[in-house]
Amino acid sequence: MTDHFSPDYFTATARFRSVVLAAGGHIESILLDAKGPGAPDAEGADLTVDIGWFGSPTPGRALVHSSGLHGVEGFAGSAIQLQWLAEGIPELAQDCAIAIVHALNPFGMAWLRRANENNVDLHHNFLAADEEYSGAPEHYASLNSFLNPESPPARDFFLPRAAWKALRLGVPTFRRTLARGQYDFPAGLFFGGKRREQSARRFQLYISERLCRADRLVVVDVHTGDGRFGEDSLLVEGDGERRTQAAEMQTVYGDRVKPADPDGVRGSLDGLFARMFPGTGLLFAKQTFGTCNPLSVLAALRNENRLHHCGSGGIDHPAKVRLLEAFCPADKKWREKVLSRGKEVIAQAVALAFQPPPTV
Numbered sequence: 001m002t003d004h005f006s007p008d009y010f011t012a013t014a015r016f017r018s019v020v021l022a023a024g025g026h027i028e029s030i031l032l033d034a035k036g037p038g039a040p041d042a043e044g045a046d047l048t049v050d051i052g053w054f055g056s057p058t059p060g061r062a063l064v065h066s067s068g069l070h071g072v073e074g075f076a077g078s079a080i081q082l083q084w085l086a087e088g089i090p091e092l093a094q095d096c097a098i099a100i101v102h103a104l105n106p107f108g109m110a111w112l113r114r115a116n117e118n119n120v121d122l123h124h125n126f127l128a129a130d131e132e133y134s135g136a137p138e139h140y141a142s143l144n145s146f147l148n149p150e151s152p153p154a155r156d157f158f159l160p161r162a163a164w165k166a167l168r169l170g171v172p173t174f175r176r177t178l179a180r181g182q183y184d185f186p187a188g189l190f191f192g193g194k195r196r197e198q199s200a201r202r203f204q205l206y207i208s209e210r211l212c213r214a215d216r217l218v219v220v221d222v223h224t225g226d227g228r229f230g231e232d233s234l235l236v237e238g239d240g241e242r243r244t245q246a247a248e249m250q251t252v253y254g255d256r257v258k259p260a261d262p263d264g265v266r267g268s269l270d271g272l273f274a275r276m277f278p279g280t281g282l283l284f285a286k287q288t289f290g291t292c293n294p295l296s297v298l299a300a301l302r303n304e305n306r307l308h309h310c311g312s313g314g315i316d317h318p319a320k321v322r323l324l325e326a327f328c329p330a331d332k333k334w335r336e337k338v339l340s341r342g343k344e345v346i347a348q349a350v351a352l353a354f355q356p357p358p359t360v
Helices: 009-022 071-087 106-111 140-147 158-169 171-179 198-210 241-253 269-276 294-310 318-327 332-354
Strands: 026-036 045-055 061-066 096-102 216-229 232-236 257-259 283-290
Touching: 009 026, 009 045, 009 071, 009 096, 009 106, 026 106, 026 198, 045 106, 045 198, 061 071, 061 332, 071 096, 071 106, 071 216, 071 318, 071 332, 096 198, 140 158, 158 171, 158 294, 198 269, 216 232, 216 269, 216 294, 216 318, 216 332, 232 241, 232 332, 241 257, 241 283, 241 332, 269 283, 283 332, 294 318
Parallel strands: 061 096, 061 216, 216 283, 232 257
Antiparallel strands: 026 045, 045 096, 232 283
16 A cells, blocks of 8 residues: 655656556646756756646636645655545546646755755745745744754754753744744755745746636645644644635544644745635645654754755765655555545545535
């Protein structure tokens, strides 16, 4: 069952393209300037965001399923997508479409990073036109030297020190400081960038053209690394109308629908969809699967970031291997849970997107 998990980005991409075509879909690839490892030439291998499209080219109702916004987290989402494609896409009415978006951050997936080629966390890169790419949570500056030491990976008793800092700040404040992203420390963790990144720009242009007629839009964006081992939640950002729509999602997805940060996250992908498609009754959920202890996840992120900026070594470096395990555990039961829940949520999302609402 778990053979839908791929060993690397290039294998996952080749498999994705093949099964999309075998399932009767069309492949559209967004080529990026950044390059990946493993090519025979010095320039590196091409990196693409690949979209498997099924149904109407400009639908009235659409389901979007995306993976890999956080690079290394993409292996779980890719496996869910490969399983779905292998088992068959549902027959669609004339005005309906399904878009399966593979590896929104191909650089991160290829190089086993959570950030992209510019160290940007794309979850914080989709700011509105009137927002500035600047600022950081209140306590980030005081944590910067601890989170982002300017030295190669080394043992420095990070876990007990991090636990102490979390207790001193208060665990909720510590978590929010990291989760909300920052725009002032370009080499730091959770950096949202200084401008819209190439992959973000090109993806936004793509969906603006293809989904311009939609009046019903359901989105599932897959992540890992947050929550209890093997358990998933469907997180809903924002307030007001989007929180009201969470109630509709809960009737189908169940009690796994939960509010994310009550104060919101700057630059999130769901915020972009909400601004772009205000009249669609957008139902956007971030499906996230738990892996290991949050401080262990943070330790893996910190170590890999130190390697990226100050160390040397390829994707087989222990810091990369540790990061991959933190976001895509090799544990068979974990992978089985991911595929099982991924399949369930896709079936529920199909119902939300394409079945007519019940009559009262």
